[in-house]
Each structure stands twice: as C-alpha cells, then as structure tokens.
Amino acid sequence: MNVLKLIIGLLSSITPMDVDPDFIRIGGDLYSMRLANKVAIITGSAGGMGKAAAELFAREGASVVVTDIAEAEGAETVRGIRDAGGSAIFVKANAANEEDVRRMVDAAIIAFGHVDVLYNNAGIMPAEDGSVTDITGATWDRIMDVNLKSAFLCSKYVIPHMVKQGKGSIINVASFVAFMFAVQYGRHGIRCNAICPGPIETPLLRVLWTSEEARDLRLNRIPLGRFGEAKDIVYMALYLASDESSWTTGAWLMVDGGISSNYF
C-alpha cells in the first residue's frame, strides 16, 4: 500500500518526502486511502450520485466497477477515474435484468478477483410517477424493477462471493431490504445499511423544478438552507464502505439537510 501511495504521490507532482504515511494528496485534496485493496460495484454510476461515489471511492483506493445502462457516460466516468490514477472498469448492464447482473458480477470477479462493496444506487423517478391514483401499472412496475428488484438481483449475485470471503458491505439507497440482509447475513460478516437521501441536486431532481416556485417550495423546507450535493451522500457511502463502519448494520442513515425533521 505504501508503494501505491508513493506512486500516486509522485504522479501528483509532490516529492516522496511530502507523503504522509496515512494520507496522499491528489490535486489540492488529501485522501487517506480508506478503501485500499477493496473492490466496489456501484450501480447507476455513469451519472449523478453514483458517478460521484465512483470517483470518491477510487480516490480512496478502491477498484471500482462502474455499471449503468448509459454506455458513453459510463465509459467517460471510467476514463476520468483512470486519468486521475485510479482503477475502474465499465460494465454496461441493466441492474433490473438478471442476465445482465450475473454477467456484470462475473466481469467484476474476472477483473478484480473479489467484491467487498455493493452500492445499489441505480434508481429512476420518471415524470409520470405522479400520485398513487394517477400512476399506471406499467410505470409502477418499471420503478419497482429499477429501484427495488435491482437491489435484490445484485445482492443475489454478489452475496455468495462475500460469504466466501467472510466479509462485505452492501449499501442500498433507501430500501427495506437493508434490514433483511443485515439480519440474515450478519453472522457471515456482511453488513447492510440504507442511505436515505433528502433532495439532492442531480438531473433526477431538476426535472421536478418546472418553475422557480416549484424549486423554492422544496428549498424552503430544508433547515440547512440548501439542496444537497452528490458529495453529501457519497461521504456517508464512503463511511459505510470502509471498515470504519464495521459495527454498523441494519441502519437507515438519513442524510437530508434536516428536511425529515422539519415539521414546521
């Protein structure tokens, strides 16, 4: 690991004397390699929070499997990570399709040999997802497939590898499955937690801002006075992915600028 730090330190144009044993500097930022030697699969990582997580995890030393249906953007994410000295591959896969997921996990194992972190991030919020009385069955099914079934499928194919190695961390974006897996696989050393994001400024949220008023309606509810940024969520994901969270499982972690506590 020290050799890796040294190489990245040199690539970042700093002398070896400047390399603190516990930190490396990339650009202006310090990174402590909290995910050194770990392999992380992040679904939906061609854009939004998934992309931010892929970049952060790679900077913290993980080898990242970037997987998404968006091919060009996924490849671009990987290019950016590699240009910065990180390790990543892109696997085009629909996280809601069993055959795609099986192939994606196989590709991860072939490329890196093991999987330590599964971040079930892929999700959609189509404009036609209105009220319960308006939504069509087809739209409901599509949302359930991408937002829920994908977490089941990815877990189905990743957990056997985690069981074999006796450890792993599964991060779901707000899904009840977090509890099921946490209880069932705790004795195998597999932790499973859910992040519950508040309104985060990504393309998914921006489609709802049909007017200044529509935007302000949400903004005014947030005690911290701003929408979240992708990094607000992925730092929580980084904690869950690292061994620092080794006694955290079955938890719902609210990262929402305080909006869910705002009853005024």
Ligand SMILES: NC(=O)c1ccc[n+]([C@@H]2O[C@H](COP(=O)([O-])OP(=O)(O)OC[C@H]3O[C@@H](n4cnc5c(N)ncnc54)[C@H](O)[C@@H]3O)[C@@H](O)[C@H]2O)c1
């Ligand atoms: N943005 C928010 O305010 C917010 C709030 C709460 C929860 N979330 C959840 O956080 C997660 C990330 O959201 P985001 O805001 O970054 O969204 P985003 O739309 O910016 O990015 C989502 C990514 O998922 C990919 N994707 C979509 N369907 C896929 C599929 N079937 N298989 C693989 N990849 C697929 C997209 O191509 C895209 O790259 C989602 O699960 C979303 O539901 C978002």
